[in-house]
Amino acid sequence: MESNFLELTKKRRSIRKYTDKPVPRELVEYFISCAAYAPSGCDSQCWHFVAVDNREIINRLADATAKEAIEFYGTGYSGATQEFLTSREKAVSFFRNAPLVIFVFMDKMKYYDERAVQVFSKKGYDYRGMVDKLGYYDILSIGAAVQNMLLAITEKGYGACWMNDPVIAEDKIKELLGVRNELKLISVVPVGEPQYSPRQKVLKDQKAILEYR
Numbered sequence: 001m002e003s004n005f006l007e008l009t010k011k012r013r014s015i016r017k018y019t020d021k022p023v024p025r026e027l028v029e030y031f032i033s034c035a036a037y038a039p040s041g042c043d044s045q046c047w048h049f050v051a052v053d054n055r056e057i058i059n060r061l062a063d064a065t066a067k068e069a070i071e072f073y074g075t076g077y078s079g080a081t082q083e084f085l086t087s088r089e090k091a092v093s094f095f096r097n098a099p100l101v102i103f104v105f106m107d108k109m110k111y112y113d114e115r116a117v118q119v120f121s122k123k124g125y126d127y128r129g130m131v132d133k134l135g136y137y138d139i140l141s142i143g144a145a146v147q148n149m150l151l152a153i154t155e156k157g158y159g160a161c162w163m164n165d166p167v168i169a170e171d172k173i174k175e176l177l178g179v180r181n182e183l184k185l186i187s188v189v190p191v192g193e194p195q196y197s198p199r200q201k202v203l204k205d206q207k208a209i210l211e212y213r
């Protein structure tokens with residue numbers, strides 16, 4: 001028999017169409033609890049979530065994101081046909097259809113060993129340069145939290161999609177949500193009852209992705 005955990009990881013799929021059924025706030029809090037148990041670099045827990053379940057606010061965010069995308073992709077590129085722009089608009093703003101959208105932010109974090117920070121600083125690295133050299137530990141922490149959240153959402157019978165395309169409108173989204181300036185928008189996760197079952201996923205052969213030494 002397959003393990004329950006493998007089954008849950010298989011069941012989690014990107015869902016992009018949802019029914020109107022609301023997602024209760026108790027469940028939102030459960031999803032965020034699961035996210036918050038994720039590991040994080042220096043145990044920084046450098047995440048911040050804004051859950052939006054207000055239809056009017058979701059529409060405003062989707063409108064603003066679509067507008068930013070059209071502005072960005074529609075200028076400085078001669079291949080920007082109407083068809084291309086319509087497809088970009090849809091790709092960045094389909095979170096509009098969800099009854100709940102969770103905006104995932106990263107907070108600035110401090111590396112635990114100040115002496116190590118000094119070495120980087122002496123060698124000319126800025127904050128971002130140091131984090132990148134050490135393997136993006138702040139962004140990875142957010143990824144771990146998002147994946148925990150997606151599994152929790154799946155476990156409770158809801159569907160979601162991990163989205164980065166809307167981040168194109170980060171400044172506008174931050175302004176509309178009224179969040180602190182230091183927060184960086186990393187991902188957007190629309191959540192709702194799935195309106196369809198996705199096609200079966202074809203995985204790469206394990207022999208191609210795993211080596212032993």
Ligand SMILES: Cc1cc2nc3c(=O)[nH]c(=O)nc-3n(C[C@H](O)[C@H](O)[C@H](O)COP(=O)(O)O)c2cc1C
Nearest residue numbers: 012013014015016091161162163164165166198201
């Ligand atoms: C970091 C990240 C960003 C993603 N951004 C988007 C996105 O902007 N729009 C979208 O439709 N899907 C996005 N996806 C979902 C992927 O397209 C999806 O995970 C992939 O096609 C595999 O399908 P599955 O999630 O059903 O297994 C993203 C996934 C990840 C991990």
